[in-house]
Amino acid sequence: MQKNLFLGVEAIGQGAIDGGISGVYAYPGTPSTEITEFIQESEQAVEKGIRSKWSANEKTAYEAALGMSYAGKRCMVCMKHVGLNVAADAFINSAITGINGGMVLTVADDPSMHSSQNEQDSRFYGKFAMIPILEPSNQQEAYDMVREGFELSEKLEVPVMVRITTRLAHSRAGVIRSEVLAENDMVLPSDPSQFVLLPAIARRRYKGLLEKQELFEKTAKKSKYNTYTKGEDKSFGIIACGIAYNYLKENYPKDDCPYTILKLSQYPVPQKFLDKMAKHCEEVLVLEEGYPVVEEHIKAVFKKDIQVSGRLSGALPRDGELNADLVGKALGKETQLGADVPELVVNRPPALCQGCGHQDMYKSLNEALDKYTKGRVFSDIGCYTLGALPPYKSIYSCVDMGASVTMAKGAADAGLIPAVAVIGDSTFTHSGITGLLDAVNDEANIIVVISDNESVSMTGGQESSALGKIESICTGVGVDPNHIRVLTPLKKYHDLMVETFEEEIAYEGVSVIVFRRECIQAAAKRLRKEKKMKDNPTK
C-alpha cells in the first residue's frame, strides 16, 4: 500500500479525519500546531465540512469539543502540554461527565523545552483525570491510535488522551492509511443528567469513573499497543514507554535484546504485566520521555523486592528528552562520540526578524523608560518574548499566557509605578482580557502594550482571534477610550511612540497602547499568495 510521508502531527491530523471526526478544536502551540493546520489544509476535510477554525484558547477549545461530543459527533481537541493547564478545569471534569460522541484529546509535550516554559508530563494529567492514555511509539501508531481512539472513547465512555512529545511530533516517516470511517449522526445523550455536574450527580458519576478503572486497565492489558516479550537474561527487565521504545530498539538493531521488554503505549499500566515482570526480572529499568511517571508507579508496586531504575535513580537524566545514546548508556553500552565541537563555534540564539514591528515598539519603550529604574516591564508569550534578549533587554518576565497584564497589575498594587505589560494580540484574546478587566475594576495604574502584528506569529502565522477586535474589546472591558492609543511601530514614528508612552505613564489609571503592524513573515506570505493569484487566477 502507498506510504504517506507524514510528520507525527500530520499523521495525527489524518488519523482524526479518517477516524470520522466532525470537528477539531485547538489554539496553536508548538509542537502541536500542525495537527490543526493539516486538517485546515486537507481537501478531504474541507469536502467533508470538518470544523477546524482556531479557538481563542485551549479552555474554549476543550469545552467546544465536549459540546460536539455531547451532540453525538466525534471530535478532537489538540494542544501543547502547557495548554492543558489552561483547559484543565474542563478536562478533569470531562472525565466525570463522560462523552457521547468519541472524543480524543491530543497533547504534545515538549521535554527539553525546545519552545516552552516547562517540560511537564501530560501523562500525569491523564492519570489525574483517570482516563486512558495512548502514547504512540512511532508515526504509524500515532495515526492508528488517533483513528481508533474515537471508538475506544465511545466504548469506554470517556475522553481518551493521546500523548506525544516534540520528537515524534516533528519527525517524518512513512505512514499507511486505513479505511475512512463515517461521521456519527447527531444524537443527544441518552442519560439527561450525564453532563450536569451538580454535586449529587457528580458524586454518582465520579463513583462510576472510579468503578471503570478496572475496565480501563483490562483494556490496556489487551491492547495491541502494549507488548510483553520475555527475555532469556533474567537480570533485567525494561519498560519502554511511547517513543522511548524507538531508542531501545536503536540499541538492538538486530532485535537481539536479551532482556524482558514491556512496550507500554496504553495506560493505565496493567498490573498483570508488572506481576509477570516481578517473576522474571531482578531489576527493572524504565525508559520514559518526560517525568518519572511509570518509575514512581512501579517503585511503589515493587517496594524493595525489585530494584527499579530510570530518571529518578539517575540511570537516566532527570530532565530533558531522551535519545538512543542516553538509553544506551543506561543499558551499559558504550557510546561512540564524534569529534569535538571546535571552540570558535558560537551560539546563534533566535532573534526578532529584521524589520519586525516589535523591534520599533521595544526601541521606543526602552527610551521612554530610560529615566526609571530597570525591571518595570512584564511580558508574555510570543515572538515579542525575544525582547528579553540583547540588543533590547526590555522585558523582565515571561511566565504563562496572560501573566503580563496581571503581574503588572500586582506589581503596581505593590507600588511599582510605572508598571508596563507587553502582550501580543493573540495572547491578549487568549488570556489577557480577564486580567485587563481586573485592572480596570481595581483602577490599577498600569500601561498595557498590545503589540499587534495581526497574527499568531511565533507558531507560524495562524489567524489571530483578536483580528479587528482589540479596541472594541478594551472599550467593552471598561478602559477609558481616551487612553486607548493606537500607533504604527515604524522608525519614522519613533518620537511619537516615545511621547505617547510618556503621556500614558503620566496618566494614573489603565492605559492601553496598541502597536499595530502586520507581521513581516505573514505579509511576505500574503504577498506571495496574492502574486500567485494574479499570475494564475484559475488556481
Added chain:
Amino acid sequence: MKTDIILAGVGGQGILSIASIIGDAAINENLFLKQAETHGMSQRGGAVQSHLRISDSEIAADLIPMGKADLILSVEPMEALRYLPFLSPEGYVVTNTTPFVNIPNYPDVDAVLAEIKKQPRFVAIDADKIAAEIGNKRASNVVMLGAATPFLNIEPEKIEAGIAHIFSRKGEAVVEMNRKAFKAGLDFAMANK
C-alpha cells in the same frame, strides 16, 4: 544500506527543501525514511538541524546517535562544525563556504574554513557563488544537495527525479534551473571529494 545525514543551517535557509527532495527520492525507491526537524522558536534566525535517516530496513530512532552520522550537510560553514560530535569517524562533511552572518560575534570566516579543512573527509563548496552564476542565488541549497549526492547511496538520477517532482508545480523553467544547480554541485563534489 543505511545513510544517516545531519542537515544543518540557519532557520529559513532551505534545509527542509533539501530534506523533502531526498525524502521524495527515498520513498520512490521504497526505502525506509525518518526525518526529524526543528520547528517553532528556534526557527527565527537560530541554528536549525534536521536528522535524515534512510535505510533499506526499518529505522528505529528518529534521531541519529552520536558518532554515527555518515554525512553532515551544511548550508553554512560554522553550522557544519556544530554537529561534529554526531559524525562517524568515516563520515563526510559537505558544506557551503558562504557564511550566514546574523550574529555580532560570528567567528573569523577563514578560521572557520580552516577548521573544516582539518576534517579527514570534506567537500567545501561556494554554493552561493555557483548558484549566482547559474542565475538564481536562491538555488544554493540545491547546489548543496548536488554536492551531497555522491554520499547518499541513492543514484543521482533518482534525486534529479525528486527535484523535477518537487519543483514541477513552479513550471519547467524553475525545474531546469534547479537541475542545473544540482548538476553543478554534483560535478564539484565528484571533482573535489
